[in-house]
Amino acid sequence: MKLIVAIVQDEDASRLISELMSENFGVTKLATTGGFLRAGNTTLLVGVEDDRFTAAMEIIEKVCKSRKQIAASPVSMVGVPGAYTPYPIEVVVGGATIFVLTVDQFIKL
Numbered sequence: 001m002k003l004i005v006a007i008v009q010d011e012d013a014s015r016l017i018s019e020l021m022s023e024n025f026g027v028t029k030l031a032t033t034g035g036f037l038r039a040g041n042t043t044l045l046v047g048v049e050d051d052r053f054t055a056a057m058e059i060i061e062k063v064c065k066s067r068k069q070i071a072a073s074p075v076s077m078v079g080v081p082g083a084y085t086p087y088p089i090e091v092v093v094g095g096a097t098i099f100v101l102t103v104d105q106f107i108k109l
């Protein structure tokens with residue numbers, strides 16, 4: 001069994017959960033925050049049997065889109081110690097950041 005930990009954009013989360021649930025995958029949704037943008041994102045925990053791993057990954061790949069976001073990046077002003085001025089930078093976020101863990105035990109009590 002595998003545990004898929006998928007960090008996705010909030011905009012994709014609702015549809016992704018619906019599509020996974022409709023294929024009878026178990027899903028847990030966590031409200032999370034990205035360390036770089038300090039903006040909300042969604043982390044899904046999906047426990048899957050090995051023979052259904054590819055099917056779950058295909059749904060995530062199909063639903064999750066990459067998007068450009070503008071972030072304010074702080075930069076130090078030259079020659080002014082302690083003074084910071086934000087400037088906009090463009091980053092491409094997603095489709096999804098995925099960690100795959102092998103599950104030792106799956107227990108429901």
Ligand code: 2BA
Nearest residue numbers: 007033034035036037038039041091092093094095096097
């Ligand atoms: P954030 O940390 O808010 O990052 C959002 C996007 O900003 C990233 O998209 C990437 O394009 C950019 N970015 C991140 N760190 C950067 C840096 N030091 N310099 C320049 N640009 C940077 P994604 O790579 O698609 O990541 C989306 C979200 O996935 C991240 O949100 C974070 O919540 C999570 N994530 C990504 N890599 C991770 C990792 N190795 N471990 C844990 N979480 C991770």
